[in-house]
Amino acid sequence: MDLARFLGSRALRFALLCVSTASLLSPLAAQAVPAFARQTGQNCVACHAGGNFPDLTPYGRIFKLTGYTIGERALPLSAMAVASYNKTNNTSEVGGLVDVTATYPKDGNVIFSTASLFLAGKVTDNIGGFVQITYNNYDHQNEDSHWVGHTVSDNLDIRYADRLIDPKQDLIFGATMNNNPGVQDPWNSTPAWGYNVVPGSTGPATTPLLAGGLAQNVAGAGAYVYWDRTIYAELSGYATANGVWSFMSHGFNTGRGDQQIVKGTNPYWRLALTREWGPHNAMIGTFGMNTDLYPDANDPSGPTDRFRDIGFDAQYQYLLDPHTVTATATYITEKHIYASTEPAPLDPDGSLGLGLPDTSGSDKLDMFRAKVSYVYQAKYGGSLSFFNVTGSANTALQTAANDPNNPGTVAGEPLGSLNGSPATRGWTAEATWTPLQNARIGLQYTWFNKFNGGTNNYDGFGRNASDNNTLFLYVWGAI
Amino acid sequence: MVLSSLTLAVAAAAFGAGCSTIERSRNLNNPAVPAQTLALQVCSICHGVDGNAASPNFPSLAAQQPAYVVEQLTSFRGHNRLDPAGFEYMWGLSRGLTDEQIKGLAAYYASQKSVPPAYRTGNPQRLSDGKEIFERGVPDKNIPACMECHGTDGQGKDNFPRVANQHADYLVKQLNVFQRTDERPEGAVMKVIAHGLTPENIEAVAAYLEAVAAK
Numbered sequence: 001m002d003l004a005r006f007l008g009s010r011a012l013r014f015a016l017l018c019v020s021t022a023s024l025l026s027p028l029a030a031q032a033v034p035a036f037a038r039q040t041g042q043n044c045v046a047c048h049a050g051g052n053f054p055d056l057t058p059y060g061r062i063f064k065l066t067g068y069t070i071g072e073r074a075l076p077l078s079a080m081a082v083a084s085y086n087k088t089n090n091t092s093e094v095g096g097l098v099d100v101t102a103t104y105p106k107d108g109n110v111i112f113s114t115a116s117l118f119l120a121g122k123v124t125d126n127i128g129g130f131v132q133i134t135y136n137n138y139d140h141q142n143e144d145s146h147w148v149g150h151t152v153s154d155n156l157d158i159r160y161a162d163r164l165i166d167p168k169q170d171l172i173f174g175a176t177m178n179n180n181p182g183v184q185d186p187w188n189s190t191p192a193w194g195y196n197v198v199p200g201s202t203g204p205a206t207t208p209l210l211a212g213g214l215a216q217n218v219a220g221a222g223a224y225v226y227w228d229r230t231i232y233a234e235l236s237g238y239a240t241a242n243g244v245w246s247f248m249s250h251g252f253n254t255g256r257g258d259q260q261i262v263k264g265t266n267p268y269w270r271l272a273l274t275r276e277w278g279p280h281n282a283m284i285g286t287f288g289m290n291t292d293l294y295p296d297a298n299d300p301s302g303p304t305d306r307f308r309d310i311g312f313d314a315q316y317q318y319l320l321d322p323h324t325v326t327a328t329a330t331y332i333t334e335k336h337i338y339a340s341t342e343p344a345p346l347d348p349d350g351s352l353g354l355g356l357p358d359t360s361g362s363d364k365l366d367m368f369r370a371k372v373s374y375v376y377q378a379k380y381g382g383s384l385s386f387f388n389v390t391g392s393a394n395t396a397l398q399t400a401a402n403d404p405n406n407p408g409t410v411a412g413e414p415l416g417s418l419n420g421s422p423a424t425r426g427w428t429a430e431a432t433w434t435p436l437q438n439a440r441i442g443l444q445y446t447w448f449n450k451f452n453g454g455t456n457n458y459d460g461f462g463r464n465a466s467d468n469n470t471l472f473l474y475v476w477g478a479i
Numbered sequence: 480m481v482l483s484s485l486t487l488a489v490a491a492a493a494f495g496a497g498c499s500t501i502e503r504s505r506n507l508n509n510p511a512v513p514a515q516t517l518a519l520q521v522c523s524i525c526h527g528v529d530g531n532a533a534s535p536n537f538p539s540l541a542a543q544q545p546a547y548v549v550e551q552l553t554s555f556r557g558h559n560r561l562d563p564a565g566f567e568y569m570w571g572l573s574r575g576l577t578d579e580q581i582k583g584l585a586a587y588y589a590s591q592k593s594v595p596p597a598y599r600t601g602n603p604q605r606l607s608d609g610k611e612i613f614e615r616g617v618p619d620k621n622i623p624a625c626m627e628c629h630g631t632d633g634q635g636k637d638n639f640p641r642v643a644n645q646h647a648d649y650l651v652k653q654l655n656v657f658q659r660t661d662e663r664p665e666g667a668v669m670k671v672i673a674h675g676l677t678p679e680n681i682e683a684v685a686a687y688l689e690a691v692a693a694k
Binding site: 037040041042043045046058059062066069070071072125162163164165166167170276277278279280319320321 | 501503504505506507508509519520521523524525528529533534535536564566567568570571572574575596597598600648652
């Protein structure tokens with residue numbers, strides 16, 4: 001196994017961890033779309049529960065499942081921007097060897113973080129879409145340490161849909177083409193729409209691949225049915241978004257390290273049971289995906305890592321003006337079977353692991369998330385969410401290792417792990433104020449009780465989980 | 480592989496587009512779309528296929544007086560009905576409707592059978608008080624009986640809407656709109672009548688009407 005392959009396989013989780021960390025400033029989230037409001041002529045509250053994006057009402061879910069085709073064609077353009085302030089509890093130097101400013105970029109500064117352009121609306125009576133393009137103002141730093149912006153494809157969902165309805169039957173059926181497994185889902189307990197939707201929100205560093213790990217890396221197509229507003233079923237397949245479909249992954253590439261390559265077409269499935277009664281509605285469901293991922297995106301050949309993700313989720317809503325309650329719970333269990341368990345070479349730059357062999361040929365990663373939100377008068381809101389990630393420890397994920405400047409010594413990694421465990425647990429509380437239906441101010445605080453396997457000294461250099469507690473203030477606006 | 484499957488999907492979509500039929504359109508700005516199609520494809524999402532809305536957030540329209548439905552939809556379309564719960568949802572949906580489509584929608588709902596809501600938000604202990612107000616009014620405040628205009632069974636007449644089997648929560652909110660605002664000028668007569676109703680009166684009459692046997 002060559003070095004490049006090692007970097008892709010043994011350290012894949014850690015690489016994903018780094019990507020997740022980078023996503024502290026990542027724009028991979030879509031918001032309410034005023035273009036849809038112009039199309040239907042309705043206020044945001046018609047589709048968004050309590051006017052609170054991204055939570056959908058039963059009407060909003062039908063709007064999505066019928067291909068965004070309700071209403072009349074209107075100017076299909078919208079834009080949004082997010083300004084934010086992020087303050088991490090402790091960003092001080094750890095181990096004396098690591099440049100923490102790279103780990104906590106722009107911490108303590110008010111920044112204009114992202115802006116998005118939406119192409120959204122109905123095309124015909126059966127075809128509609130939602131296409132988001134996002135500019136990330138703080139994408140990376142150049143050689144002069146100046147921040148450089150970058151424009152990327154964001155969530156995309158183009159549909160064909162039809163509905164057979166009369167007093168005796170109701171069948172919605174359609175096809176979706178999208179670039180993020182789960183983004184096509186109309187419930188808010190799925191990873192794409194349930195948690196950390198506001199750009200810049202923080203959360204667990206390591207999450208299952210299905211929880212956004214393939215977003216904007218893949219192109220997928222699938223078919224779905226929703227029968228009698230009771231049973232929803234969907235089957236989709238995802239492959240690497242390249243060639244003619246590379247517009248779905250625009251701005252992502254293997255050179256940047258944010259484009260992964262999957263082998264063939266990878267199946268995604270979804271089943272949900274729903275019920276509406278009075279002001280209540282509820283859903284219980286399951287979803288999953290099998291993914292064959294090349295360990296080295298730069299050399300997509302040979303054996304692949306296999307990810308088997310199975311999720312169970314539930315959602316409850318109470319909608320009766322002026323009160324809106326949305327509660328979601330999501331559990332995803334993932335088995336990651338490595339392409340190879342060969343001993344790995346030492347990591348020369350000290351950032352991607354200890355370089356020990358895997359402790360087993362596979363790892364397990366479980367994630368549980370739950371969230372309850374309340375909105376009053378579609379204006380004042382609050383939410384509380386809980387996250388708990390557990391999984392098998394792997395020596396390949398240990399980061400207290402191998403200082404590149406002093407071979408044979410060790411260096412700390414602020415978001416690394418001493419014991420190679422992904423275990424992370426914490427809470428996020430948020431208060432929101434929506435003075436106008438297309439403007440929102442939010443204040444979040446995230447507490448970490450455990451981070452990457454430990455509460456105290458999780459990185460081996462004295463850093464505690466609570467050091468990652470984060471205050472996050474944002475202002476969102478859309479037109 | 481993905482190329483072929485995606486191409487297939489796009490081809491299916493294009494084929495589907497060619498097969499799209501006006502009988503299943505959700506276009507609210509096409510005069511050719513039949514009213515019944517709009518009722519089923521769009522209105523049913525909130526008001527129910529048969530006009531009996533499951534959620535008390537939305538009024539039931541089954542067996543509603545057609546003149547009243549025409550008046551309301553016309554009022555929404557002309558931005559004359561200003562209560563937030565109404566305009567947030569209905570101004571946009573009604574903006575492209577033709578007079579013919581509005582009449583068709585009114586006829587569709589008038590022909591449906593009304594049933595009491597399965598989920599009730601009214602206080603059942605107040606049913607007798609509500610019945611009293613509905614049938615006799617509040618004499619010491621000179622509030623007339625509701626049934627004088629809305630019919631002995633709450634079935635409505637012409638522009639006076641059917642109120643029987645309506646969601647109590649909806650009735651309470653609308654009576655408050657009449658009592659406290661001028662957001663429904665077409666119902667100005669109700670402002671005078673609702674003026675003297677106490678919150679308890681409103682809760683009671685709404686609970687009674689929600690639960691009253693359908694006729």
